Each structure stands twice: as C-alpha cells, then as structure tokens.
Amino acid sequence: MSVIARRLADAFLLFWLVVTVIFVLIRMAPGDPADFLVPPTATAGDAARLRTDLGLDRPLVVQYARWAGAVVRGNLGESFSSRQPVSRMLLDAAPVSIALGGISLLLTFLIGVPLGMFQAAHRGRALDGITTVVTTAVYAAPTFWLALALVAVFTYGAATLGVPDALRLPAFGIRTPGVILHGWAGLVDLTRHAVLPVATLAAVGAAGIARYSRSAVADVLTEGWVSTARAKGARPARLYATHILRNVTPQLAVLAALSLPGLVAGSVFVESVFAWPGLGKAMLVAIQARDYPVVMGATVFYAAAVIFANLAADIALPLLDPRRSVRPA
Amino acid sequence: MKRVLSLDRVTASAIALLALMLAAAVFVPIFARHDPLAIGDVLALRLVPPFGHDASGGWHLLGTDRFGRDLFVRMMLAARVSLALGVGGSLLAAAIGTLAGAGSAWLGGIADRVVMAIADALLAIPRLVLLLVCAALWQPGLLTVLIVLGATGWMGVARIVRGEVLGVRARPFVEAAHALGVSHWRVLWRHVLPNAIGPTIVATTLGVGNAILLESGLSFLGLGIQPPRPSWGNMIAGGRDLIVAAPWVALAPGVALIVTVLAITLLGDRLRDSLAGQSAPLARQLGERT
Numbered sequence: 259m260s261v262i263a264r265r266l267a268d269a270f271l272l273f274w275l276v277v278t279v280i281f282v283l284i285r286m287a288p289g290d291p292a293d294f295l296v297p298p299t300a301t302a303g304d305a306a307r308l309r310t311d312l313g314l315d316r317p318l319v320v321q322y323a324r325w326a327g328a329v330v331r332g333n334l335g336e337s338f339s340s341r342q343p344v345s346r347m348l349l350d351a352a353p354v355s356i357a358l359g360g361i362s363l364l365l366t367f368l369i370g371v372p373l374g375m376f377q378a379a380h381r382g383r384a385l386d387g388i389t390t391v392v393t394t395a396v397y398a399a400p401t402f403w404l405a406l407a408l409v410a411v412f413t414y415g416a417a418t419l420g421v422p423d424a425l426r427l428p429a430f431g432i433r434t435p436g437v438i439l440h441g442w443a444g445l446v447d448l449t450r451h452a453v454l455p456v457a458t459l460a461a462v463g464a465a466g467i468a469r470y471s472r473s474a475v476a477d478v479l480t481e482g483w484v485s486t487a488r489a490k491g492a493r494p495a496r497l498y499a500t501h502i503l504r505n506v507t508p509q510l511a512v513l514a515a516l517s518l519p520g521l522v523a524g525s526v527f528v529e530s531v532f533a534w535p536g537l538g539k540a541m542l543v544a545i546q547a548r549d550y551p552v553v554m555g556a557t558v559f560y561a562a563a564v565i566f567a568n569l570a571a572d573i574a575l576p577l578l579d580p581r582r583s584v585r586p587a
Numbered sequence: 588m589k590r591v592l593s594l595d596r597v598t599a600s601a602i603a604l605l606a607l608m609l610a611a612a613v614f615v616p617i618f619a620r621h622d623p624l625a626i627g628d629v630l631a632l633r634l635v636p637p638f639g640h641d642a643s644g645g646w647h648l649l650g651t652d653r654f655g656r657d658l659f660v661r662m663m664l665a666a667r668v669s670l671a672l673g674v675g676g677s678l679l680a681a682a683i684g685t686l687a688g689a690g691s692a693w694l695g696g697i698a699d700r701v702v703m704a705i706a707d708a709l710l711a712i713p714r715l716v717l718l719l720v721c722a723a724l725w726q727p728g729l730l731t732v733l734i735v736l737g738a739t740g741w742m743g744v745a746r747i748v749r750g751e752v753l754g755v756r757a758r759p760f761v762e763a764a765h766a767l768g769v770s771h772w773r774v775l776w777r778h779v780l781p782n783a784i785g786p787t788i789v790a791t792t793l794g795v796g797n798a799i800l801l802e803s804g805l806s807f808l809g810l811g812i813q814p815p816r817p818s819w820g821n822m823i824a825g826g827r828d829l830i831v832a833a834p835w836v837a838l839a840p841g842v843a844l845i846v847t848v849l850a851i852t853l854l855g856d857r858l859r860d861s862l863a864g865q866s867a868p869l870a871r872q873l874g875e876r877t
Contacts, residue, residue: 272708272711275704276709276711276712280712283720283721288725390853391597391853394849394852396848398849399844399845400807401804402823403841406838406841407838410830410837414830414831475820515642518635518713519712519714520714522713522716522718526715526716527804531827541716542719542808543725545719546809548775557712557716557720560713561711564713586738
C-alpha cells in the first residue's frame with residue numbers, strides 16, 4: 259500500500275512539474291495576447307486596459323500563483339477570447355476526443371496484437387517481411403496524410419467509381435449539418451461520420467502495436483514451455499489465444515499507457531482534418547489565438563491522462579505478472 | 588520456407604532509397620526546367636494531372652499545384668528542407684541528450700535529479716503538444732523548427748547515455764584510468780562515452796524519421812516551414828482543400844515522406860536488432876513513436 263501511495267505522490271509531483279514547465283514556456287512567448295484579442299480598430303490604450311483586465315501586466319510569479327491557486331480550487335479560469343469558463347469548454351470537447359481516442363485505442367489493440375502474433379509465427383519468412391514493410395509504411399505515414407488519403411478514396415474515389423451512396427462516407431464534421439436526426443438514424447449518421455477518423459487513428463496505432471507485439475511474441479516463442487505445449491499437441495490457435503497472449507499481456511498494458519501520447523498527437527491532426535470539435539482542435543485554435551487559459555486547461559488534461567495512465571500501468575503490472583510484484587523491503 | 592526478404596536485402600533497399608532521395612533532392616531542383624517557386628500563367632498551368640502536359644506543352648511528372656508550379660520539382664526542393672531538418676533536429680537532440688545524460692550520471696546528486704526530473708516531465712507531455720506550444724513562442728521558420736526538435740527530443744538519448752555511463756563508471760578500466768591520473772572529462776570522453784555510442788546511434792537514426800514526421804506535422808498546421816518555401820508538410824496542407832478536385836497535390840508529397848521515413852525506420856530497426864539481439868529491453872525502448 260505504501261508503495262502505491264509513494265507512486266501516487268511521485269505522479270502528482272511530476273504532473274505539477276509538467277504543468278509548471280508548460281505555464282512558463284507559454285508566458286515566455288514574445289508578443290502579447292492582448293494585441294491578438296482587441297478588435298482591429300482598438301487603440302493602444304484599449305489593449306493596455308485589456309492587459310490589466312486579464313492580469314497580463316503582473317509579474318510572471320504573480321500570474322503563476324494566481325493561476326495555480328485557482329486550479330487547486332478547481333477553477334481553470336476563463337477563455338481570453340470567448341470569456342467562457344475553460345472547464346466548460348473542456349467538458350464540451352473532451353467527450354468527443356475521449357470517444358474518438360478510446361474506440362481507436364481498442365481497435366488498435368484488436369488489430370495490432372493478432373497482426374504481430376501472425377508475423378511472429380511466420381518470422382523470417384516472406385509473409386513476415388512483407389507485413390513488416392507494410393506496417394512500417396503505415397507507421398511512417400503522417401496521420402493527416404492518411405486522413406486526407408482516406409477522404410480522397412471514399413469521397414472522390416467513391417464518386418468517380420459509382421459506388422452506391424450509402425457507402426460514400428462523409429468527410430467532415432461529426433453529424434450531417436442542417437438535419438436533426440433522432441434515435442437510430444442519428445446513431446447511424448454519427449457512426450458514418452466516425453468511420454474515417456477512427457480508421458485513420460486505428461491504422462497508425464495498429465501498425466505501431468504490430469511492430470511491438472511481433473518482437474514481444476517472438477521472444478515468448480523461444481521459451482521452452484512453448485515447445486512443451488506444442489509437443490503435447492496444443493493447437494496453434496489455443497496456444498496463441500491463451501498461453502502466449504497471457505504472457506505478453508503485462509507488456510501490452512504498459513504499451514497501452516505508452517501509446518497515449520501518440521494517440522493525443524494523432525487526434526490533434528485527425529480532429530483538425532475532419533473538423534471534429536474535440537480537445538485537440540480546441541487546443542490548436544487556442545495556441546494560434548494565444549488563448550493561454552485554454553492551452554493550459556488542455557495541457558492539464560493531457561498531462562493528467564498520460565501520467566495517470568502510466569501510473570495505472572505501473573500499479574497493474576504486478577497484478578498481471580506476479581513475478582514482478584514489489585515486496586516492501 | 589526460404590528467407591525471401593533476407594536481412595541484407597531490406598537494408599540494401601533502404602539505403603538505396605535514401606541515396607536516391609538525397610541525390611534527387613540535391614540535383615532535381617538544380618537541373619529542372621520548371622522553377623519550383625515562380626508563379627507563371629496560373630490559368631494555363633494550374634492543376635495539370637500527373638504525367639500531363641500543360642497548355643504550353645511542358646510535361647509534368649507529378650502534375651502541377653494550384654499556382655501551376657511543378658509538383659515533382661517542388662517536392663524535391665522540399666526534400667532538402669525535410670531531410671536537413673530531420674537529420675539536423677535528431678543530431679541536435681542526440682547532442683543535447685548525450686550532454687545531459689553523461690553530465691547528470693557523472694556528476695550525480697542534485698544535478699542528476701534535476702536533469703532527470705526535467706526529462707521525465709518533458710516525456711510526460713505528448714511531444715506534439717510541446718512542439719506546438721514552443722513553435723507558437725517564436726516566429727515560425729527553419730531555425731525555430733530545428734531548435735524545437737532538438738529541445739523536445741533529447742530525453743530518450745539522455746536516459747540511454749545516463750544508464751550506460753552509470754553502468755560503465757564502476758568498471759575496473761575506468762578506475763584504472765582514474766588511477767593513472769587521467770582527468771575526469773577525458774575519462775568520460777575516451778573511456779565511458781564510447782560504450783554508449785551504439786544505442787545512441789540507433790536512437791538517433793530512428794529519431795530522424797520521427798523528426799521528419801513532426802516537422803511535416805508542424806508545417807501542415809502552419810507552425811513550421813512557411814510557404815512559399817516548400818516542405819512536405821506545407822505542400823500537403825496546400826493541397827488539402829483540393830483533395831476532391833486534384834488529390835495528387837496533397838497525396839504526392841506524402842508518398843515521398845512515407846518512403847523516406849519507411850527507409851529510415853527499417854534501417855534503424857536493423858541497426859537495433861544487430862546491436863542488441865531481439866530481446867534486450869533497452870532495444871525495446873528505442874523507437875517509440877512520440
């Protein structure tokens with residue numbers, strides 16, 4: 259128990275350090291957000307008034323203390339540009355990103371792990387070599403390029419090849435604009451809009467996971483008990499689905515936590531290309547508009563997600579692999 | 588079954604591809620008949636499809652963009668930027684990482700804890716978020732992207748070098764060097780650091796692919812290389828709203844990028860495998876996409 263408590267404390271310290279580093283980086287930026295925010299006809303006096311209003315004329319330390327004090331009380335401040343509470347904006351945007359990321363992460367593992375196993379089973383042969391080149395190519399593809407390529411195929415390609423309308427996928431947005439759909443029809447509409455963004459993120463993710471699981475499974479395959487199981491007549495399907503999967507599960511749990519940063523990066527691009535109103539898009543807009551409180555809010559969310567996912571994997575590891583249990587000295 | 592794709596064939600193809608890309612990046616913009624930057628008669632030249640002729644009879648391998656500029660020549664001009672930034676950014680990150688890792692392991696104590704805490708903090712944020720925040724700090728451009736790539740990519744190398752230095756400094760030959768009166772820095776440079784060179788080379792090679800991807804991402808979002816200077820990322824961004832009318836404008840530069848990063852990654856993988864065997868946990872750490 260004390261081990262977990264100490265790790266929790268470490269994680270919290272790390273979280274605070276991360277948030278502070280980003281806060282300082284942002285406030286070191288040359289150029290004044292007030293100059294971005296005032297209307298084009300505003301005078302220098304107007305900008306100065308706004309600067310005072312937003313507290314941007316105070317020393318960095320004071321700004322930090324104010325912000326940190328508010329965050330501790332659960333207040334992330336309000337957006338410079340829309341004057342909405344940042345927590346409200348995050349609550350609006352986060353579900354979109356979490357759903358997008360969650361489903362993609364699930365698919366990533368459902369596709370990537372069996373693919374890696376397949377490669378490991380055929381390692382050294384042509385099939386493995388070709389699959390490696392393909393997964394590495396997908397892994398090497400920028401997310402935004404893959405997204406655009408899918409749009410080109412499923413809109414342009416579908417239009418020129420005369421594919422039925424039902425299979426032509428919408429390229430932008432989260433639901434069909436101007437139409438209010440309820441129940442089943444609404445869900446179908448949402449799903450159709452989600453296919454391309456999810457496919458993009460899942461493809462890039464699965465390629466990475468396949469690369470990793472290939473070598474992890476190949477390691478397990480060299481162990482003696484695999485030969486024993488085979489000699490005793492275990493069917494390959496059963497061998498892979500139970501014994502080998504169970505042996506790589508701890509590594510996969512760590513990998514799930516480690517793949518969060520990549521997922522975040524991917525979602526920034528995917529939300530930007532497909533115009534999804536998620537966190538990535540909100541943060542990108544905020545960075546370009548120098549809307550500091552929103553950037554900080556998104557950073558808090560991302561840092562918390564990444565750090566606590568790593569912590570969860572750390573704590574879960576001994577449960578998944580008893581050999582790694584930590585005994586208090 | 589025979590080994591069809593043997594180790595060396597993949598490595599050789601990767602090296603050949605990279606050499607070809609490098610040669611094309613150097614020579615195509617020099618000898619091309621089309622100016623990659625000048626905008627001529629837009630209406631007559633724009634959006635020529637790949638392998639097509641424009642109104643004045645000029646042939647374009649990959650067609651032209653919305654301003655009638657030849658895509659292939661622009662792509663190769665962009666390759667210069669992307670390759671230079673990829674290699675430069677990764678080397679800079681490796682240099683910072685070696686310095687930070689070796690320094691903190693060698694000095695120990697407070698310095699070690701501070702450097703590693705900063706590395707942990709930077710590793711806990713998605714690198715793209717860090718890049719976006721940093722790129723918004725300064726004027727977007729070549730130097731900014733280079734510095735930002737170096738400043739956000741050093742942590743992996745720092746950890747590797749720190750681990751190696753900690754492992755090596757207790758070995759007898761280091762003690763022997765000290766006993767012979769060799770200065771601290773010379774021991775570090777001559778006897779300790781060479782032991783960390785293998786994993787560092789692997790991390791740097793794989794880092795080049797990562798840096799190219801990140802640079803293209805920044806440029807795609809308008810925070811990296813600024814038009815009219817082409818980079819693969821801003822060329823893809825330039826073709827974004829033409830994806831239905833003229834998909835080649837956005838897709839062609841991406842193919843060049845994928846081929847390059849693919850070759851670098853396959854090469855890095857081979858280096859890693861030959862360095863550490865397949866099971867070393869150190870090798871496993873290398874090459875996570877960030």
